[in-house]
Structures are given as structure tokens and as C-alpha cells.
Amino acid sequence: MTPRIDPEPSLHDEAARAGWLYYVGGLTQDQIARELGVSRQRAQRLVSRAVAEGLIHVRLNHRIGVCLDLEQALTDRFGLTRCRVAPGLGAGGDAVRAIASAAAGELERFLRMEEPSVVAVGTGRALRGMVDAMEDGIEAGQHRLVSLIGNIAPDGSASFFDVVMRLADKVHAPHYPMPVPVISPTPEENAAFHALPPVRKVVDLARKADVVFVGVGQMSNDAPLLKDGFVSRAELDEMQAAGAVGEVAGWVFDAQGQYLDLGTNRRTGGVRVEPGLDRPSIGIAAGETKVSAIRGALLARIVNGLVTDEPTARALLA
Structure with a gap:
């Protein structure tokens, strides 16, 4: 199905968007008036309508x-x-703020299921935003939560954006x-960690x-792995030269979503998400800088589901 070209928004669409921009953005x-191309008075009325009609209450309750x-x-393009x-x-x-509540809603959907399950999570700003945006009062003790990626930073501290403990504390799950x-500094050290019985169980x-x-x-020059000190500039240059565009749970892949057999992929801890x-x-x-990475992950089906925002969706379909 092809998106409608310049669709005529309904009044509820406009009000929901205005409320979103005001309360979330x-x-x-x-x-808001400039963003929507309306007068300031109309923008004010749209925000008031969004609240009065219950279209937005911290979360957007109307699907634009x-x-x-x-x-x-x-869904059609990437299956x-x-x-x-x-x-x-x-x-x-x-962009992280834009998608946080939608992502939280997807996670809550699984956590509210009565059948016990194992929920694996990565790390990073987007996932931390997702957990922070979750509703209070969810009890998910029937599920088990497990991290896909190591939680020790290069200086020995706990990784700042690790989310599994933050999530567990919120929903009271093991x-x-x-x-x-x-x-790890070397492939040999990484192998030694993974040989430990407690690590093997996780x-x-x-x-x-x-x-x-x-x-x-x-994996562009603003790569989170570089920004957070997990890779050096030289390592990033090497992987970029080999075609690296993105990473999931620390595992680096190219534009087609193929994992690279070089660089930090030989020393990454945790579990690789298999295509x-x-x-x-x-x-x-x-986010604009993530489009190539998201597209690669979708093409290889490293991910088969997606929560994103409107500008990123348009770029992925372009």
C-alpha cells in the first residue's frame, strides 16, 4: 500500500498533532502554528481540543x-x-522523545500477557526512553527479563544506558x-568471560x-559506540571503510544488514540478534542519522518489527 500523498487531515488529526507537539515536544x-501552517489562535484551540476530547493524556491516544x-x-515494504x-x-x-511512549506501549503489550515469557532487551538511549515512558503499576513477575549485551563499560563502571535492571525495578520481574x-579488549578475554558458567546460563x-x-x-561519525567510549576513532574508521552503517546490541553490520567479521565484532560481549x-x-x-542503519536491519530482518517516527518512516520509504 502506498501512503496517501498530502492527505487531508481530519480535525482530530490536527488536534492530536497539536497536542503532541505541545505536551511532548x-x-x-x-x-505549533508555524509547524502546522495555521494561525496562533487555531493552534491554541487545537491544543485545547486535544485535551478536552481525551486525544492526548501524556500519551497520544489517537492514531493520526x-x-x-x-x-x-x-509493513508492506519490509514484511x-x-x-x-x-x-x-x-x-x-x-526523536527519542517522539517515539518513547509508542515504544513503551509495545513493550507493555507483551508484559501484560499472562503466559510467562522471556523478554530480551538491548541498551541505549531509545530503550531507556521507552522504559521511562512506561505506565506505573504494571506487575510482570510472570516474565523473565534478560539483557542481550554486556553491562560493563571500558572503565569498569556499569553501562549508563543499560536498561534491564531499570525495567525490572519498574515491573517487579526477575x-x-x-x-x-x-x-572486551581482546577476543581471548571475551571468550574467557563467555566460558564462565553463570554467563553461559544468561x-x-x-x-x-x-x-x-x-x-x-x-556507525557514522556520531556513532553511539564512539560517543560512549566503546570504540576508538581508529576502530570506527576501520569498520566504516568495510561498509559499516549500523549496530544492534553492539554487533556491527553493513548496508544490507550483514554482520562484519572484523573490528569490535570479534570482541563484543553478549548475544547477537540473528537475522x-x-x-x-x-x-x-x-532520527535522520539512523536511516541507513534501520534500513539495513530491516533488509536482513535483524528486526522484524519497528517503532519509529514520521520523518524517519518517510525517509525509509523514499
């Missing part, structure tokens, strides 16, 4: 038509099992951190996960 009514079209188009597209927050808006470095649990939630990191899983593997990612 933090835009002023003047900024154009976002539904983009979801269907992405997705799940897809949610959140409205964008305008020029300069925080959890299994991956007790290895995110990236690895086995992660490989059997019923559902996977991961961020998708870019073509027969169970949900949901990517939580948005």
Missing part, C-alpha cells in the same frame, strides 16, 4: 491517519510483524544482566527469548 503555540498509512507502507509510527516533533525535535564487558536464556527489543545505532528470527524482534529507533 515542548513547543510553544507560536511554534498519515501515521497509520506509513505503518502500513513500512514487518509489528509497526508503530509516532508523529514527529518538528525540526530539531528529539532479571538477568549480561555480566560481561560490552566490548547467554542461553537470551538466545531463547520469546520477544526481543533493541535499539539501532548508527530472520521466527519471533518478534522489535527495533526502537528514529
Whole structure:
């Protein structure tokens, strides 16, 4: 299905978008008016309507038509099992903030299931935003939560964006951190960590996960792995020269989603998300610099589900 070209938004669409920009994006009514191409008075009325009609209450409770079209188009293009597209927050808006509540809703859907399951999670800003946006009061003690990636930073500290313990604390579920470095100094040290019985048990649990939630990191010059000190500039240059465009749970891949047999991939701790899983593997990612990385993960079916925002969805379909 092809998205409608310049669809005529309904009044509810406009009100929901205005409420989203105001309460989530933090835009002023003047900024909303410019973003939507309406008068300031109309922007004010739209924000008031969004609240009065219950279209937005921290979360967006109305699915904007154009976002539904983009979801269907992405599903058709990439054969997705799940897809949610959140409205964008305008020029300069925080993409992580835009998708956080939609991602939280997807995670909550699984956590509310009565049948016990194993939920595997990666790390990163998007996943931390997802956990922070979850509703309070969810009890998920029937499930087990397991990390896909190590939780030890290069200086020995706990990884700042590790989410499994944060999530477990919120939903009171048993959890299994991956007790290895995110990236070990040598392949031999990485192998030694993975030979330890407690680590093997966590690895086995992660490989059997019923559902996977991961961020998708870019491997451009603003790569999270570089920014957070997990790779050196020289290592990033080497992997870029080999075609690296993205990473999932620390494992680096090229534009077609093929994992590279070089660089940090020989020293990455934890569990690699294998392409073509027969169970949900949901990517939580948005932003202009992530488009190539997300596309590669979708093409190889490293992820078969996606939560993203409107501008990223349009770029993926371009």
C-alpha cells in the first residue's frame, strides 16, 4: 500500500498533532502554528481540543491517519510483524522523545500477557526512553527479563544506558544482566568471560527469548559506540571503510544488514540478534542519522518489527 500523498487531515488529526507537539515536544503555540501552517489562535484551540476530547493524556491516544498509512507502507515494504509510527516533533525535535511512549506501549503489550515469557532487551538511549515512558503499576513477575549485551563499560563502571535492571525495578520481574564487558579488549578475554558458567546460563536464556527489543545505532561519525567510549576513532574508521552503517546490541553490520567479521565484532560481549528470527524482534529507533542503519536491519530482518517516527518512516520509504 502506498501512503496517501498530502492527505487531508481530519480535525482530530490536527488536534492530536497539536497536542503532541505541545505536551511532548515542548513547543510553544507560536511554534505549533508555524509547524502546522495555521494561525496562533487555531493552534491554541487545537491544543485545547486535544485535551478536552481525551486525544492526548501524556500519551497520544489517537492514531493520526498519515501515521497509520506509513505503518502500513513500512509493513508492506519490509514484511514487518509489528509497526508503530509516532508523529514527529518538528525540526530539531528529539526523536527519542517522539517515539518513547509508542515504544513503551509495545513493550507493555507483551508484559501484560499472562503466559510467562522471556523478554530480551538491548541498551541505549531509545530503550531507556521507552522504559521511562512506561505506565506505573504494571506487575510482570510472570516474565523473565534478560539483557542481550554486556553491562560493563571500558572503565569498569556499569553501562549508563543499560536498561534491564531499570525495567525490572519498574515491573517487579526477575532479571538477568549480561555480566560481561560490552566490548572486551581482546577476543581471548571475551571468550574467557563467555566460558564462565553463570554467563553461559544468561547467554542461553537470551538466545531463547520469546520477544526481543533493541535499539539501532548508527556507525557514522556520531556513532553511539564512539560517543560512549566503546570504540576508538581508529576502530570506527576501520569498520566504516568495510561498509559499516549500523549496530544492534553492539554487533556491527553493513548496508544490507550483514554482520562484519572484523573490528569490535570479534570482541563484543553478549548475544547477537540473528537475522530472520521466527519471533518478534522489535527495533526502537528514529532520527535522520539512523536511516541507513534501520534500513539495513530491516533488509536482513535483524528486526522484524519497528517503532519509529514520521520523518524517519518517510525517509525509509523514499
